[in-house]
Amino acid sequence: MQIDVIPCVNESRYDEFINKTVIAVDVLRATSTIVTALSNGCKGIIPVETVCQAKNLQENGDLLAGERYCKKITGFDLGNSPFEFMTPEIEGKRIVMTTTNGTRALHKSGKATYILAGAMLNAAACADAVLKLKKDIVILCAGTKDEFSLEDGLCAGLIIEETKRRIELSELNDFAMAMNSAFLHNQGRIEEAILQCSNGKRLCKMGLKEDVLYCAKMNFINTVPFLSGDVMIPYEF
Numbered sequence: 001m002q003i004d005v006i007p008c009v010n011e012s013r014y015d016e017f018i019n020k021t022v023i024a025v026d027v028l029r030a031t032s033t034i035v036t037a038l039s040n041g042c043k044g045i046i047p048v049e050t051v052c053q054a055k056n057l058q059e060n061g062d063l064l065a066g067e068r069y070c071k072k073i074t075g076f077d078l079g080n081s082p083f084e085f086m087t088p089e090i091e092g093k094r095i096v097m098t099t100t101n102g103t104r105a106l107h108k109s110g111k112a113t114y115i116l117a118g119a120m121l122n123a124a125a126c127a128d129a130v131l132k133l134k135k136d137i138v139i140l141c142a143g144t145k146d147e148f149s150l151e152d153g154l155c156a157g158l159i160i161e162e163t164k165r166r167i168e169l170s171e172l173n174d175f176a177m178a179m180n181s182a183f184l185h186n187q188g189r190i191e192e193a194i195l196q197c198s199n200g201k202r203l204c205k206m207g208l209k210e211d212v213l214y215c216a217k218m219n220f221i222n223t224v225p226f227l228s229g230d231v232m233i234p235y236e237f
């Protein structure tokens, strides 16, 4: 089994995903939030790219969620903080979500056979899921506005490490090797490393340090969001 890691959305090509399992990763904060929502009883998340698409897809009973510039979109029910997705209000609800980078990465993965959402929170569970799906793997780091974000790379490195603990991997691309090394170098200080990344610093400046610390938790949740049609639902092991 091979694992490739792609540093950010604009460095990916659609044909790289054919016949693969793609894990889209946006640690701060979209995929961490999606994992949290589905583990707290949300029925499904529909990831979309624009505010307009979100409004058009909303059906009776659905909630709208998302951010622009890390702030809740005007008129939406929820923003993009994982803590907003731990309440009874989301139980049994479908949520239509748009974020700046995370939902874009999920869309870019469209040609893959299977599409999962990965985060620090569910890295070990992602490793379990990809082994069941039996395809080569691409980890697509969402990045931030077409630039690589280190927290996504560290998460890719953790997913690789968890997968290596389970099977012998046949091949890693160069960036996957680098991210696995970066994770191993930082594994005893992941919180600090993520607080020091530019997105970590930016969210802290906005008063969202608790979000960053939560998103830095490793292997905390067993839920793996899995795209079925246009809805992310928990993968059934």
Ligand code: MLT
Pocket: 026, 028, 029, 030, 031, 067, 069, 070, 071, 080, 099, 100, 101, 102, 103
């Ligand atoms: C994104 O998708 O760009 C991020 O999740 C932004 C955020 O932290 O709200």
